[in-house]
Amino acid sequence: MDRRAFLRTMRRLEARYPTEDWARDMTPFEILVSTILSQSTTVANERRGLDDLRMAVGRITPDRLAAASDAMIARAIWHAGLAHQKAPRIRAVAQIVLDRWGGRLEDVLSHPTDRARMDLLSLPGVGPKTADVVLAMAADHPTFPVDTHIARIARRWGLAPRAEYETIRKALERWTPPAKRKAWHLAIIAHGRVLCKARDPRCEMCPVRPDCDWYRRNRKGERARATKG
Numbered sequence: 001m002d003r004r005a006f007l008r009t010m011r012r013l014e015a016r017y018p019t020e021d022w023a024r025d026m027t028p029f030e031i032l033v034s035t036i037l038s039q040s041t042t043v044a045n046e047r048r049g050l051d052d053l054r055m056a057v058g059r060i061t062p063d064r065l066a067a068a069s070d071a072m073i074a075r076a077i078w079h080a081g082l083a084h085q086k087a088p089r090i091r092a093v094a095q096i097v098l099d100r101w102g103g104r105l106e107d108v109l110s111h112p113t114d115r116a117r118m119d120l121l122s123l124p125g126v127g128p129k130t131a132d133v134v135l136a137m138a139a140d141h142p143t144f145p146v147d148t149h150i151a152r153i154a155r156r157w158g159l160a161p162r163a164e165y166e167t168i169r170k171a172l173e174r175w176t177p178p179a180k181r182k183a184w185h186l187a188i189i190a191h192g193r194v195l196c197k198a199r200d201p202r203c204e205m206c207p208v209r210p211d212c213d214w215y216r217r218n219r220k221g222e223r224a225r226a227t228k229g
């Protein structure tokens with residue numbers, strides 16, 4: 001897919017999937033905790049873990065989580081999976097945010113993108129994807145976070161020669177205007193959930209199939225044969 005096709009495709013997807021900003025009513029720290037919880041699990045299980053954690057501590061703040069025990073956090077976030085790995089990370093992150101930045105993640109996010117990204121990456125359990133989600137969703141930094149849906153779809157569109165996170169992110173950022181990165185990130189995820197699924201993508205219903213490399217390679221011939229037959 002070339003740049004023009006990508007821009008055409010993204011305009012179509014943006015129109016089809018209105019932006020659903022899941023982070024709209026959350027604090028930056030809640031977004032960070034939610035993103036750590038979302039690692040290796042489904043959205044539904046992450047949400048359940050977050051809700052249960054909120055019930056257990058009252059409000060998800062650095063001071064409350066730093067004061068909680070690993071065991072208590074693990075019990076609360078059980079539905080999000082890997083609770084015994086995630087709980088100590090979340091507690092350690094809370095302690096660091098408290099000690100280093102006075103509990104104000106907002107201050108970290110007010111820095112230029114590269115510096116804010118470095119600060120987030122210094123936290124335990126925070127890799128490039130988690131850092132980029134927090135930057136984009138909590139403070140509208142012009143990053144393009146890459147999750148499993150986006151990585152799969154970028155490969156299907158032939159956007160990145162390799163499957164590494166940074167290669168895909170840079171490919172998407174190169175062609176996406178900074179002001180559109182968050183909206184297009186969310187639109188591709190929605191497309192991955194609804195139509196462009198990992199197994200058996202629903203190409204026959206897909207509005208962007210004329211520009212899709214994967215469709216041209218794998219399905220277009222089949223369709224023409226079926227029509228003739």
Ligand code: SF4
Nearest residue numbers: 196203206209212215
């Ligand atoms: S045509 Fe198929 S593979 Fe291509 S984006 Fe649409 S659903 Fe995904």
